[in-house]
Every structure is written in C-alpha cells, then in structure tokens.
Amino acid sequence: MSTQLTPLGTRARPLPLRGTWRLNRPGDIWYKPAFSAATATAVADGALLAAGRPDLVLYTSAGALCALYGHALPYAARAGALAVLVLGMTAGVGVALTAASLTGSAALLVLVAALLAAAQKVLCDASRIGPPGNIVLTFVTAGACFAPQRLGQVPLHLGLVLACGAFAWLVCMAPALVRPHGPERVVAARALEATARLLRARGDEVPGARHAATAALHTARRGLAHTRADGHPLAGLEGLLLRAESATITEGADGAAARLHESWARDLRAGRPLPDGPWPAPATGGTGAATAAGPEPVRSAGPQDTPTATGAGAPVGAAGPSPARSRRRRLRSPLVPVAVRVAAGAAAAGWASLALGVGHPYWAVVTAASVFQANTALSWQRALQRVLGNLLGLLLFALLPPAVRTGHAATALLTVVLLIGAEALIARNYWLASVCVTPMALLLTEFGGGHPARELIGDRWTDTLIGAAVGLLVCVLVTNRRAADRTDAALGRLSEARAAALALLDAPHSAHEAGRARDRLATALVELREAADVAAGEWWQRALPAERVRLAEHDGHRALAALVRRLAPAAA
Template structure:
C-alpha cells in the first residue's frame, strides 16, 4: 500500500476545447430562452427554477445519433422531474434542515451512480444534482408541487424538440462527427508512431509512451465510432444504407492504422522475447494498407476525410481491395440466409435494401471515377454481436453488488451529507451549495477528485468576483438578469471543456442568478454564503474521498486482465484459422466479433489502470502484467485488423 502524489500544475492547465461544444450550448440557450421569455411576459419569473429544470436537459445526449437521442432524452427528463418531485415534496413536508441535507445527499449519490452506469455523458450528474439540491431548500407547499413538476415536464419536452431539431438539417451529424474523430485519432497514431520510430534508435522512452497512448486513443475512438453506428436503426432506403456503408468504409480505413507498421514489428518479433505464434504476419505487415502508402500522405488523407465529414460534404469514396470486397459479399450472403424465408418473402419490391444500397454505392463510385467496387457486399453492415447485455439490463449489471460504482456512491452520500452539516454548523441557512460542491468533485479516483476540488474552488472564487462586478447591471432589472443568465450558460459550455475551473467561472454567477429570481437575499449575504459553502463543500468532500477508499479499483484491473486474456485467446484461435486458410464465412464473422471484443477489453483495461493509478491509497499495481497484456493484445488486434480490414459484424 502506498500514498500517491496529488498533482497541482496540471490541474489548472488549459486544454483545447471539445470540437462540438457549441451544440449543447446553443441547445440549452434556446431551451432556456423560450420559457424565460414567456415567464417574463407573464410576470412570473419566480418559477424560473422549475422551467430551467426541464430546459437544462437540452445539455444531454449530443453525442448520440438522433434515433438513440430521441430515446435517451425522455429518460433524462423523467429522471430530472422525478428528482425535482422528491425534492419539492420533501421541502413541503420536512422542516429539519439537517434531514433535508441527508435526503439531498442520497439523491446526489443516486444521480452519480445512475449517470455513470448509463454512461449518459456530459454534463453527467452535475445538472441533476444542482437542480434537485436547490429544490430541497425552496419554500414550498404541497399543493404547488404538481404545477411546478408540470412546468419542468413541459420544458423538458421543449428541450427534446430543440435537441432533435438539427436532425432536419443534418440527420447523420452525430455519426459523422464520431467517424471524423476516429479518422483524426488514426492520423494522430500514424504520425506519433512515425515520430517514435525516428527516435527508437536512441531508446527514447517518451516516444514509446506517446505511441502507446496514441494507439489506445485511436482504438478507443474507433471503438466509440462503431458503437455510435450500432445505435443507428437499420436503414429502410438505399440512400440511408449507402450513407451508413460509406461511414463504415471510412472507419475501416481508420481501423487499418491499428494494424500498421507500429504494431507490425511486434508481430514479427514477438513480445517480451516470446516467439510469434503467427509467422505469416511478417509478410502481412508489408501488405498492410497503411504500409503500402506514404504515411504522411495517409495522415493528410485521413484528416481531409475528417474535415469533409465535419463540414457536411458528400462522403468520400474509399476503395477496398478485391479480397475485402469478396469477404463482404460472403457476409451479405450469410446475413440474407439468417433472415429466413419469411423475411425474404416480406422483402419490399426492389430487392434487399442492402443490395439496392450497393447499387447506389456503385453508381456513386462510377460517377466519382475511383476505387475498387465491392459489389453487393459493400452493404454488409456491421452489427453488434449477440449475447451481451444491453439497455436496462446493462445498467443494472453495472450497479450490481461488487460494482466499482458503489464506493463512488458511498463517497458522494457521505461527503455531501457531512459537507452540508458542516455548512450548517458555520451558520449557512441553506447549505445546498455545499452539497452541490461536494457532489461535483467526486470523480473516478482520488487524484481526479483532488483536481476537481481545486478547480471548483478556484472557479467559484473567480465566479463570485464576476458576479460582484456585474451587480450594478444585475440590479437594472429582470430582463438584464435573463440576458446574463443565457450569456453565462453559453460561456460555461464554451469554457468548461478547456478546464473545469474556467467553466465554473461562468456557472457560479448563473447559479446565483437562478436562485435570485425566486428569492431576494442581500448581495453580501449571498456571496458570503456561497463562498463558505464552496470552501466547506470542497474541503469536507475531498477529506471523505480520501477517507472512503475505493479498494475495488485494483480488483477491477484483475477482472480486466482476465477479459483481455480471454478475448486475446479467442482472437488468436480465429486468426490462426484465417491465416491457415481454413476459415469460412462464419469464421470471418466470428473474427470480426472477436476483434471488437478485444478492442473493448483493451480499452477497459487501460481505463481500469488509469482509475486505479489515481487512487491516493492503493496497493501496488501489476504494471508489468498490464504492459504485457496490452502488448500482446495490440499485436493480435493488429493481425485481426490486417486480416479483416473490411466491414464485418462486430461486438
């Protein structure tokens, strides 16, 4: 067991903003502005907290394709309304502030675990907890609760419409962005491995580490892009099927970077002095798609395709080899045989959608004058492998006993309760901000929580200064308050991806304004209370984070290592069969599933190692086992990518 150092310098360092920050920002501004304007016209801005509860749901699910977003956002809205209902009911029935703090802490813990289990993405549990914790301390009568929940539900429906509106203009926007990120990550991997190869003679360890990180990032980006495509429902028109197939071809090209020369050296020589069980791969390395072209040209090509995707240009035509096209034809034949006679009898006039999509693709390629055609097989779309839990079953599996999310939930519940009670002890009458602060700092491990605590404290302090400076403008009237609230929301989304503290500079005055619409505390009291709550919440929350250790973080590594070993063994058997020429179409499909299972296992292992390495008090990690497992896994993955670098079924 050893204590790990807690970083400071990297905590405040600014990063590049996320490419699509403006989408949730503009959606939230529109969803907030419409009800705010209506309440202003009615003279009922005291209800703005309840309309904001539903409107802020527009911040969620922007990474999902529109069909999946349409299903996910109602759950976010229902979760927000249910949390608000619990908070308002408790506020109307419970007089004890200490008990309200305890209830708010339990709700905050539930938000953290459910958001992590569903992997809903940014902004995670923070918005839900902020709204609910605030509502626990809003003066309320039981008879008012239905109206207030109705307002939240109505604005939640408005948020759904706002988030779905871009589908009318760019129906494939999310999957195109995910594919562009995969292409950019693949280009980064090729460039990083080229730089690492140039310094390999001098034994430069930083270059090797950078190449390993780039390989992990590329695998994760490609894996995320495939799973984004898996959320797209089956195409019902040739045009949609052709567009989906075009994105898959681009992902295949991005995936080919994982089987390039950087992994090929390991494939020829073996790992850790062990002989390579697949000698034919030495020749395959020289035949890999990335090795046949100049790396710099391939980097520019991948980046150019990513720019085209982001700008909404027509999908570029990506050529596949004759062998890849032949494999696709076999895949489509298997897919048709799996449909059964009844399905074929019910097929609409004009033939199989995939087959018609192939004709569409063939016409597009002929018009473009480029590429090797894959025939009907070009539409052999990848699908998730059967047998893995999905939907509600997957969420419940992540929350089952033994889950690594349970210690995080315990941290949140205990830390928020103690922070709220400590805030009460120093004289703050409504300590919800301490609860929110404590809930916001809890991340995957102690190191990240420490960084978030520093960022939250710094950002809130600067945000309080900004709020103080703008008090003369705020006091000019409610219209100015509404305009500032929307501006702060836009600024928060623009800055929070660069660093959390920078986003908190805008979030803090926005939160103060939202509470000001319903109550009118003196500015000095409001600012003093928020500063006390911030310091108490961050300090007590961090102390609980260190005290409540997550011993299961290292156990998760053992589970991840076992998963990698199993996925690697299965992939090795299939790769040996394909290399020997003994595999048929069914084996090719299984190899495609094995490839994506191996990618998922490697990504999970790296995430588990990073989480465990950030725990402040933890047993020594099996660094050599992790490195060896990743090396062998990447070597086998490279072989699978080279042998099956065409759209096949996937896990």
C-alpha cells in the first residue's frame, strides 16, 4: 500500500479496494453454527406459532441466535463461554427493553443502542468470543430498544430470551455425546493444513504462510491444554502437532511432507484413529501455561488488550502488575479508540436517520456498528461490502412478499433458510452473507405486524447508506494512534521472549521450561503480526518500523525453530 509523508511526520494511507470483493475459501465448519442456530430458531418459532404469539419472535430469536457462537471451542470451554454469552445477551436485551419502557424519546433510545453496541464490541473483542462477534448482539439489542414495551412486560420477555438461550446452549453442547473431542481434532487439523500450505509455499509466499502456520499451531496447542493427561484419548495429539511444528523448520518447498500433513488432517476431521507415531514426547508444562478454558482464536486483524505481566508476554516467574498499573494499561488499551468509534458512529448514524424521518433508525445504528473493524482500511472495505450486500438483499426481499403472504409459517421457514445461507456464505465474503441477512432481518419485522414492502425496502436502503457513510466518517475523524504504540509494545515483548529463549538454549533446562519458552515466543510472534497488520490499516498514522518488524519476526522464528529442535530432535 503506497503512502505519502505529511508535514506532521505521519503517514496518510489511501483506502484500498483490492480484495474487497474477493471470494475466500468456504468455512470448514460453517454447517455447525448454521444448523445449530437453525434448529434453535425453528423450535422457538414453532412454539410461538403453536401458541399464537408470533409477535414475540424478537425475544425468542435473541436467545436462539446464541447458538451461532462457540463452535471452535472444546466442549468444556464452550459450556462456560456460551453460558456467559446467553447471560450477556439477556442483560443487553434487559437494558434495551427497560429503556424502551421508560422513555419514548427516539433520540435517547438511539444513544442507549449506541452505548450497548460499543460495550458489546469491546467485550467481544477482549474475550475473543469469535465469529460472529458483536454484530448479532447489537442487531438484537438495537431492535429491542425500539420494541413497544411496558415495564411490566420486561420480566416475561427476558424469560423468553433466557429460556431460548438455554435451549441454544443444549443444542451446541449436544454433539459432545457423539464426538466428545471433535473441536480439538478440528483445531489440530487446521494447524496441520496450515503447515502443509507452508511446506508448499515458495518465494514471497513464505513469510505469510509461516506466520499462518505459527498462529494455527499456537492456537491448537492452547486448545489442547486440558487433554494432556496420560491415557487421555488425545494425549498423543500434541506430539503430532510438535512433529508438524518441526516440519516448518525446513527451508524450501516439500510437496511430499505437505501431502503427509494433509492426510493427517483428513484423518483427524474424519474421526479416524490418530496416525501412528513415533511422535516426539510433548513438553509438559508448555501448553499448560495457556488457559485451560480452551483455544483463544487468533484473529488476523483485530484489536486486543495487551497481555498482563503474568501472561505469555511476561518473563517467566514475573510478578503480576500492581492495581494502578493495571488501570493505566486498561486506559491505554487499543480497545478504547474502538469503543469511542462505535459509540460515536452508531449514535450519529441513528440521529441522522431520525433527522431524515426514517422509520427504523436502529438499522442505521446496526449498520454503523457493523462497519467498525480493526482499522480504517478494513472498515472501508466492510462498508462497501455492506452496501453491495444490502442492495442485493433488498432485491431478493422484493421477490418474497408472495410467499410471506401465505402465513407466518412460511415466513419462519424462509428466515431459517436465510440464516443457514448467511452462515454458509460469511466465510466466502461478508457481502455475500449480507445478501441473506438483509431479507432475514426484514422478515423478522413481519412477525410483529405487516409493513408495506416498499416502505421497508426504502427505510433499509436509506439506513444502510446513512450508517455506512457516518461510520466511515467517524473512522476517519477518530484516529487510533494507539495502533502504532501497540506495535512498539509487541516488538518489546518479542525481544524479551526471544532473549529468554536464547538464554534457555545456552543453559541446561527441562522440557517444561522449553515448552513454556516456546509458547511465550509463539505468542509474541502472533501478537506482533496482529499489531503490525492493524497499524498498517490506519489511514493516519506515524511511520511504522516495517523493517524492524520484519527483522524481529525473522529472528523470532529462528529462535522458535531452535526451541523446537530441542523439544523434538528426532522429528526435526
């Protein structure tokens, strides 16, 4: 991406178009969230139709849509994460419904929806709950802010949210009865596939492929933190990952090794027995230093808080930070500018929609909230994708009224089909998923009472343009200067982790110590690449130390390779 130097010593970066419309590979487990959410939604809608209360679909949908989350997590971690998510969804809807029952001011309700959107964005990014992130929560709570409501109705409606959320929890946990270790196998298979891509890479493809393999292997090891006990059905899986990691040390393409790793990945996905070893013995203590709650998904471009001093970015044995230092760190978090962007942009979009007399201002709030990504470049691309997807989705919705008029049962069926379509397409490109999400959102309004299709289409299109334009404007005005600071901090953590690893290699050490150093160094490498990618996409930023980042990554990967050779000398 070309840059030009400004008089202030910062760099103004043009907003890119490349890759905006490109279709990616389909998601490998898209059917799991798709059919889980479809099942929860279909059961909830069926119960409402049987009771003759389709007007309550907003509240049952709020709980049912929780089934979209957590499918990359091992079941032990998934249980806790989904429980917290359901409670968070219920709390957000509770705030929205209470506000709707206490005030009739649309401007004030827009502000409540915007603040909820900002809080949901920060909490989802900080917890790394994973796709679909905050946007589903914001979609539900923004609509709830404008649902006609009396204070006495709030407990019943929240009870519906909680009940359907509990059912969604059961749906997401049910596969554990059949394949109790399926998620661990999937995350390990992804790591093996990333390793195979690295083994096939040539020339300029190698650095990106090496980072992707390092990140996937690191995520897989974290996901296996609670499967390390001797005799566990997957006790040998970490040895397989260590063998894969040792293969990444080799220089140059190796097609035979790539095919071998791909065959192992297929075996894991198919539920076949683990490939025969011999595997290197895993370094006890390394992965155990990671959270036992399950894998922490690595996002290629997303803000995250800096690790605490007791996490992977701190020296082994370091004391935890003081409360005052923790407060300062939170205030310096890269998530703070993101929260400001979401709150300001969503509120401004909603108020602009009100000023223009649009009948559904919360759609502008949701559009603005969906635009805000990790940096300005990604937000620009998301805005373009949202506009195109909504336009095509509105054209699709214009063809649906004849089917909708046959009754609420047809509307419910179409909603479920569109939900599955959105999940099937979201990994391909966001604009494709929006083609399904847009008519689905409009169909949900039909349960609360029929609206003229022309009015719904006009309001949705106007709110899409308002939300996208205002969201981008706020992205430009509210710059994230902390993105470059985060890169500097990540460079420092990588330097410390590399120094500790090299010192360990020069002295006698146990496999436990080597494993912890390996995990710490891999974490630092992943965080540096994330931080550099986020900073590179901010349109107004001081010059980034690109060459320093490149050299740090190169030296870090060499140190990581040396540790792997010590952990798995036979495999290496």
